[in-house]
Amino acid sequence: MRKAGRRPTISDVARDAGVSIATVSYVLNGKRAVSSQVREQVLAASDALGYRVNSAAQTLRRQSSKTVGLCMTTVSTVYLRELANALDEIATENGYELVQVLTRQDPARELARVNSLLSRQVDGIVLLPSLHPQAALEAISRSSAPSVVVDRIGEDDRFSYVIVNNNKAMQDLVRHLMGTEHRRLLFVAQNLDVVTTRHRLAGLEEQARLAGGALRYQAIQRGDDEVAYATRLRHLLEQPDPPTAIIAGNSSVALSTWKALLAAENQQAVAMATFDDPDWADLCQPAMISVRVPFRTFAEATWELLMQQMEGRFDAARTIQIDAGLVVRM
Amino acid sequence: MRKAGRRPTISDVARDAGVSIATVSYVLNGKRAVSSQVREQVLAASDALGYRVNSAAQTLRRQSSKTVGLCMTTVSTVYLRELANALDEIATENGYELVQVLTRQDPARELARVNSLLSRQVDGIVLLPSLHPQAALEAISRSSAPSVVVDRIGEDDRFSYVIVNNNKAMQDLVRHLMGTEHRRLLFVAQNLDVVTTRHRLAGLEEQARLAGGALRYQAIQRGDDEVAYATRLRHLLEQPDPPTAIIAGNSSVALSTWKALLAAENQQAVAMATFDDPDWADLCQPAMISVRVPFRTFAEATWELLMQQMEGRFDAARTIQIDAGLVVRM
DNA sequence: CTGTTAGCGCTTTCAA
DNA sequence: TTGAAAGCGCTAACAG
Numbered sequence: 001m002r003k004a005g006r007r008p009t010i011s012d013v014a015r016d017a018g019v020s021i022a023t024v025s026y027v028l029n030g031k032r033a034v035s036s037q038v039r040e041q042v043l044a045a046s047d048a049l050g051y052r053v054n055s056a057a058q059t060l061r062r063q064s065s066k067t068v069g070l071c072m073t074t075v076s077t078v079y080l081r082e083l084a085n086a087l088d089e090i091a092t093e094n095g096y097e098l099v100q101v102l103t104r105q106d107p108a109r110e111l112a113r114v115n116s117l118l119s120r121q122v123d124g125i126v127l128l129p130s131l132h133p134q135a136a137l138e139a140i141s142r143s144s145a146p147s148v149v150v151d152r153i154g155e156d157d158r159f160s161y162v163i164v165n166n167n168k169a170m171q172d173l174v175r176h177l178m179g180t181e182h183r184r185l186l187f188v189a190q191n192l193d194v195v196t197t198r199h200r201l202a203g204l205e206e207q208a209r210l211a212g213g214a215l216r217y218q219a220i221q222r223g224d225d226e227v228a229y230a231t232r233l234r235h236l237l238e239q240p241d242p243p244t245a246i247i248a249g250n251s252s253v254a255l256s257t258w259k260a261l262l263a264a265e266n267q268q269a270v271a272m273a274t275f276d277d278p279d280w281a282d283l284c285q286p287a288m289i290s291v292r293v294p295f296r297t298f299a300e301a302t303w304e305l306l307m308q309q310m311e312g313r314f315d316a317a318r319t320i321q322i323d324a325g326l327v328v329r330m
Numbered sequence: 331m332r333k334a335g336r337r338p339t340i341s342d343v344a345r346d347a348g349v350s351i352a353t354v355s356y357v358l359n360g361k362r363a364v365s366s367q368v369r370e371q372v373l374a375a376s377d378a379l380g381y382r383v384n385s386a387a388q389t390l391r392r393q394s395s396k397t398v399g400l401c402m403t404t405v406s407t408v409y410l411r412e413l414a415n416a417l418d419e420i421a422t423e424n425g426y427e428l429v430q431v432l433t434r435q436d437p438a439r440e441l442a443r444v445n446s447l448l449s450r451q452v453d454g455i456v457l458l459p460s461l462h463p464q465a466a467l468e469a470i471s472r473s474s475a476p477s478v479v480v481d482r483i484g485e486d487d488r489f490s491y492v493i494v495n496n497n498k499a500m501q502d503l504v505r506h507l508m509g510t511e512h513r514r515l516l517f518v519a520q521n522l523d524v525v526t527t528r529h530r531l532a533g534l535e536e537q538a539r540l541a542g543g544a545l546r547y548q549a550i551q552r553g554d555d556e557v558a559y560a561t562r563l564r565h566l567l568e569q570p571d572p573p574t575a576i577i578a579g580n581s582s583v584a585l586s587t588w589k590a591l592l593a594a595e596n597q598q599a600v601a602m603a604t605f606d607d608p609d610w611a612d613l614c615q616p617a618m619i620s621v622r623v624p625f626r627t628f629a630e631a632t633w634e635l636l637m638q639q640m641e642g643r644f645d646a647a648r649t650i651q652i653d654a655g656l657v658v659r660m
Numbered sequence: 661c662t663g664t665t666a667g668c669g670c671t672t673t674c675a676a
Numbered sequence: 677t678t679g680a681a682a683g684c685g686c687t688a689a690c691a692g
Contacts, residue, residue: 052445057687059386060685062668142380143382284613339670383670
């Protein structure tokens with residue numbers, strides 16, 4: 001007899017339906033033919049009891065959880081949120097569940113989260129690494145779990161990567177700005193050291209080279225001190241021949257830049273563009289140009305790379321570059 | 331011998347350390363005294379193998395996963411994101427893991443997500459319900475899992491609730507607006523039917539009553555069609571004696587309102603206030619007033635209610651109201 | 661078409 | 677202070 005308060009198990013269902021637990025399992029999973037009469041009995045009993053599979057037991061037995069872990073730093077930009085949504089959608093379509101965990105850019109937390117995902121027997125991991133992801137990457141590598149690193153390109157060739165083609169995106173952006181008569185640019189990155197930024201810088205340099213002296217630029221880092229940044233920015237704009245357009249590295253940088261410009265009351269004097277398409281971009285006057293990533297494409301590439309490994313048709317680590325588009329507002 | 335490719339288990343560690351698996355378990359969990367010599371051996375072996383507990387097995391055996399599920403509609407507003415962060419923090423501090431799943435306001439998905447959480451043997455569920463959460467609530471209720479419903483007050487007295495005191499927040503906001511000479515208000519809710527909105531409306535009505543005719547207001551719903559909303563808003567502002575201040579129900583509504591005002595080029599003519607404190611609030615001219623929820627307090631109350639049930643010191647369903655604060659910008 | 665049963669990896673009781 | 681072993685709920689191989 002089922003003890004009150006205990007959750008019903010498969011054997012409770014079996015007893016109530018008058019069949020073996022194997023039969024119940026087969027009915028529930030549809031993995032072998034069952035007479036419709038028995039099927040009905042089982043379904044009825046299961047329903048009456050409010051039976052729900054215990055996925056801990058299922059995972060333990062199957063040696064697979066049919067889940068994929070997504071470990072990101074944050075979901076505070078539209079870009080990341082949409083990416084997560086797209087991945088969730090694709091996972092669902094493929095019969096997997098996506099479980100999301102956040103690191104808040106803390107390598108210790110990142111390691112803990114990744115370990116927790118691995119403990120839960122996820123079938124694969126998508127990692128958007130923190131700034132110092134070595135420990136987490138090491139853990140993933142040791143576990144030999146299928147994995148894809150997104151949005152950061154790899155110094156580490158044990159992993160597969162999906163990234164935005166930042167070099168190209170920057171070149172497109174610069175070309176556009178030059179087309180609207182900008183000749184002096186300021187690029188503000190959140191952090192000059194991350195590879196993403198370095199690729200953008202390379203793109204910027206390339207365009208400067210092609211322009212042969214007609215284009216001048218500066219690159220600075222916003223850092224974490226918003227107030228200091230605002231001061232620095234003001235000074236830069238007061239120098240002779242100041243930049244006529246600012247390119248922000250992400251929506252957070254764009255936001256603090258815009259605030260600083262508002263405070264200095266010279267937001268009319270300088271144009272703004274940003275990587276990462278913030279939802280408030282439309283609010284800005286003059287209109288802001290932004291670089292928007294095609295999430296669905298990005299997520300599909302990520303899934304494909306993951307499935308390759310999960311299904312064992314994996315040969316070597318690969319890197320896929322996704323082209324981003326320019327959003328030009330009037 | 332350990333088969334290549336298999337993940338190391340506790341018995342691999344036991345063999346390598348030359349002790350029983352029970353001892354390994356006790357070392358790893360610290361649940362009984364172990365001689366320091368044995369402890370070292372075990373730790374060394376575990377480390378060398380890269381052992382990681384299989385939490386499916388652990389959950390199955392312990393009948394508890396030490397995780398709490400958070401099921402929300404979306405994380406696209408700052409308010410929800412911060413709430414999730416705060417809950418995650420508190421869960422971690424208490425030795426639990428928070429797993430987040432999203433419903434995108436789809437009752438079918440909501441039910442599926444809740445069922446999945448229950449299947450995973452979560453020890454508790456925090457639910458921010460969709461507009462039609464009956465099925466999901468029923469599932470939770472039947473499972474008799476500890477649960478707290480947040481941000482929607484309860485018609486259903488089987489559940490405990492934590493909500494913002496929206497009536498009071500609205501009254502505070504309206505009093506402030508009246509203090510700055512506003513007499514005609516427009517309240518734009520994402521959805522007029524949710525209880526949250528109804529409470530705000532009640533607060534608005536109460537202030538109108540207290541003002542005895544000196545305050546007039548209108549309440550509309552933004553709905554899902556941004557363009558249609560923009561048109562409607564423009565018409566409302568072109569009528570005789572138009573509203574002098576708009577109150578938005580959340581950051582998403584505030585954003586589309588601000589966009590519409592910009593497009594109509596009359597953002598100077600009307601003041602704006604919003605529930606939910608968006609990160610771009612500083613960009614707005616004239617300055618926007620916002621209602622900010624003390625996330626940490628909110629999350630703590632939620633956790634407390636959940637723990638009461640998880641620890642069995644639960645008497646009856648309770649509702650906790652949290653007071654929000656006004657952020658006034660210059 | 662259906663049933664019996666081993667065993668997934670772990671915790672914990674009982675015994676030494 | 678340590679070990680042996682039962683058993684959590686489920687799946688799938690094997691037997692009928």
